[in-house]
Amino acid sequence: MKKLVLAAALTAAASTAxxxxxxxxxxxxxxxxxxxxxxxxxxxxxxxxxxxxAAAVASD
Incomplete structure (x- = not known):
């Protein structure tokens, strides 16, 4: 179980690096x-x- 947690932690650290x-x-x-x-x-x-x-004014 410790190896699995250690591997997961190393994988997470490596992916962010x-x-x-x-x-x-x-x-x-x-x-x-x-x-x-x-x-x-x-x-x-x-x-x-x-x-x-102008046309409207001229027609008046």
Whole structure:
């Protein structure tokens, strides 16, 4: 029984001893995928709204 407990203790100690290494871990950079957007994407909606307001004012 003593040998079994000693073997279990040595196994547990050995498994934690080799859990990490001295070398720095290699971490890959995340891949960032950007969607292509048009050059007028931020300007198009305000221009359409401005045209609608101008058309509404002109029709009165």
């Amino acid at each position: 080799y859990a990490g290494s001295l070398a720095d871990p290699i971490i890959e950079a995340p891949v960032i995928v950007e969607e292509a957007s048009g050059s007028s994407s931020g300007v198009l909606i305000p221009l359409i709204l401005l045209a609608l307001v």
